[in-house]
Amino acid sequence: MNAIDGQLLVIFGASGDLTERKLIPSLMNLFQGGHLPESFAVLGVSRSDMDDEAFRKKVVLDNPHIPETVGNHGHRKEFAKLLHYYDLGSYEEDYAGLNERIAELDNGIGSPGNMIFYLSVPPRIYETIASRLHDQGLSSEESGTRRLIVEKPFGYDLESARSLNKGLQRYFQESQIYRIDHYLGKETVQNLLVTRFSNSIFEPLWNRNYIRHVEITNAESVGVGKRGGYYDSAGALRDMFQNHLLQIISLVVMEPPIGPEAEAIRNEKVKALKSLRIMRDPETLYAHTIRGQYLAGEIDGEAVPGYREEAGVDPDSTTETYAALKFYVDNWRWAEVPFYVRTAKRMPTKVTEVVIHFKSPHHQIFRDIGMDSKDNKLIIRIQPNEGILIKFGVKVPGQGFQVERANLDFYYSDLADQNIMTAYERLLLDAMQGDATLYARADEVEAAWEFVDPILKYWSEAGDVVTYGYSAGVWGPKNADDLIEGAYGWRNPGAHLTDDPGFCVIS
Ligand SMILES: NC(=O)C1=CN([C@@H]2O[C@H](COP(=O)(O)OP(=O)(O)OC[C@H]3O[C@@H](n4cnc5c(N)ncnc54)[C@H](OP(=O)(O)O)[C@@H]3O)[C@@H](O)[C@H]2O)C=CC1
Numbered sequence: 019m020n021a022i023d024g025q026l027l028v029i030f031g032a033s034g035d036l037t038e039r040k041l042i043p044s045l046m047n048l049f050q051g052g053h054l055p056e057s058f059a060v061l062g063v064s065r066s067d068m069d070d071e072a073f074r075k076k077v078v079l080d081n082p083h084i085p086e087t088v089g090n091h092g093h094r095k096e097f098a099k100l101l102h103y104y105d106l107g108s109y110e111e112d113y114a115g116l117n118e119r120i121a122e123l124d125n126g127i128g129s130p131g132n133m134i135f136y137l138s139v140p141p142r143i144y145e146t147i148a149s150r151l152h153d154q155g156l157s158s159e160e161s162g163t164r165r166l167i168v169e170k171p172f173g174y175d176l177e178s179a180r181s182l183n184k185g186l187q188r189y190f191q192e193s194q195i196y197r198i199d200h201y202l203g204k205e206t207v208q209n210l211l212v213t214r215f216s217n218s219i220f221e222p223l224w225n226r227n228y229i230r231h232v233e234i235t236n237a238e239s240v241g242v243g244k245r246g247g248y249y250d251s252a253g254a255l256r257d258m259f260q261n262h263l264l265q266i267i268s269l270v271v272m273e274p275p276i277g278p279e280a281e282a283i284r285n286e287k288v289k290a291l292k293s294l295r296i297m298r299d300p301e302t303l304y305a306h307t308i309r310g311q312y313l314a315g316e317i318d319g320e321a322v323p324g325y326r327e328e329a330g331v332d333p334d335s336t337t338e339t340y341a342a343l344k345f346y347v348d349n350w351r352w353a354e355v356p357f358y359v360r361t362a363k364r365m366p367t368k369v370t371e372v373v374i375h376f377k378s379p380h381h382q383i384f385r386d387i388g389m390d391s392k393d394n395k396l397i398i399r400i401q402p403n404e405g406i407l408i409k410f411g412v413k414v415p416g417q418g419f420q421v422e423r424a425n426l427d428f429y430y431s432d433l434a435d436q437n438i439m440t441a442y443e444r445l446l447l448d449a450m451q452g453d454a455t456l457y458a459r460a461d462e463v464e465a466a467w468e469f470v471d472p473i474l475k476y477w478s479e480a481g482d483v484v485t486y487g488y489s490a491g492v493w494g495p496k497n498a499d500d501l502i503e504g505a506y507g508w509r510n511p512g513a514h515l516t517d518d519p520g521f522c523v524i525s
């Protein structure tokens with residue numbers, strides 16, 4: 019890895035959950051691994067009344083999200099010294115005072131000038147902060163690099179995403195804007211590119227001639243936790259599908275880029291997103307989209323509350339915590355191959371995987387003796403137990419031709435160097451290096467919203483896609499089983515939903 023130039027990282031929303039749970043622990047890990055630049059400082063900014071010491075205590079020394087195993091006390095104290103805090107009266111005020119503090123810190127670090135502004139605040143103040151930074155000359159790259167990292171959600175719908183893009187681009191160049199999607203920082207998501215484009219055995223089969231359907235599952239066993247207020251106005255489609263899942267889908271669908279550069283990859287991803295068949299007619303929207311909401315239930319033997327009982331959630335809410343879609347990709351490679359994608363909270367377990375289901379052999383030579391071939395599957399496990407599994411048929415030893423399914427597998431944990439960086443570590447490091455490959459470009463985000471927008475509109479306006487209740491701890495509403503036609507069904511990762519006693523219509 020190239021040495022990274024000195025950096026000042028300014029985090030807006032420093033008193034918040036994301037800073038404490040993800041950003042600072044990731045920086046601590048990078049520090050521990052010797053990955054941070056030699057000249058480095060963090061300035062936390064928010065409206066909470068804290069000084070440097072209180073901030074260091076909150077996010078490093080007393081932070082329960084930094085595992086005991088990371089750094090001894092001395093190490094933590096050393097890292098904490100890199101952190102500073104600025105108490106902003108309001109995000110709307112002019113930033114002259116903040117600018118002075120930034121200049122002071124920037125001069126104090128070895129190679130001054132390079133700054134990253136991380137917006138870890140509610141989205142409605144992204145543009146205000148960008149404009150105030152611009153007013154202070156802090157978006158100008160005359161004396162160093164200036165990058166703006168923007169958290170999700172990026173917009174609430176297509177219109178607001180477009181308007182946010184325009185708003186930010188008024189103050190920062192597109193090349194300075196880094197829209198974070200932490201799934202892109204996951205090693206296994208990036209591995210989709212390598213699996214497809216650095217092997218000659220997969221790509222020739224990666225098309226409609228050999229693939230029957232593609233199935234993607236993103237399941238979480240957690241509920242909405244402390245984010246009920248945000249989630250209730252978002253729902254699963256906005257929270258997970260519009261960003262993380264469409265990013266995964268674009269990597270599965272895309273054509274080979276001409277090289278590994280950010281723009282080459284992003285160009286292909288945009289083309290892929292634009293080739294998704296947008297669902298517009300009510301019949302398709304009705305038949306190909308399913309919404310669910312978790313009810314009280316049990317996960318790992320523990321009773322958990324229903325969604326409507328969570329803090330910050332409207333007790334009559336019909337917001338979906340489960341979404342399943344069927345759709346097509348209108349291009350040469352994927353014509354008429356169905357894609358089935360589901361995402362949900364309060365499932366029996368946490369798992370994200372892509373399953374490529376191959377077609378049966380054209381001619382079944384063992385059928386006459388009552389033995390169908392087993393269909394091949396390629397399973398890309400994004401988390402947990404990251405790895406790749408190929409399912410193929412083998413002959414059962416003995417007389418005749420009995421076929422059994424066998425596995426060829428690879429787990430990341432088998433690699434000698436298992437130290438996989440977390441998504442936020444990887445993304446923070448990339449931003450410091452000016453590598454935007456794993457960040458979403460403006461047109462990518464808009465293309466994703468173009469696909470999602472008509473579904474959200476139909477759900478909110480037509481009223482005939484009801485929200486089904488499913489008990490926490492089952493695999494979603496049972497009618498989702500019928501989305502995948504024929505005998506296939508969802509790849510069954512465990513106990514199934516057919517017997518869910520809670521299944522009901524919520525709205
Ligand atoms: N937490 C998470 O797991 C994830 C968060 N995100 C995104 O990251 C960003 C930060 O999230 P998170 O840390 O959870 O949010 P928090 O609600 O914890 O708030 C973050 C910061 O924003 C400031 N803030 C909160 N409410 C307001 C308000 N009404 N007006 C102005 N400032 C406010 C607070 O600072 P103060 O009031 O002290 O100024 C706080 O430091 C959001 O955009 C969120 O969508 C994305 C993915 C996951």
Ligand SMILES: O=C1O[C@H](COP(=O)(O)O)[C@@H](O)[C@H](O)[C@H]1O
Pocket residue numbers: 238257258
């Ligand atoms: O962005 C989000 O992602 C998390 C899931 O992330 P993972 O890395 O644990 O898979 C999700 O819980 C949250 O609702 C969503 O906002």
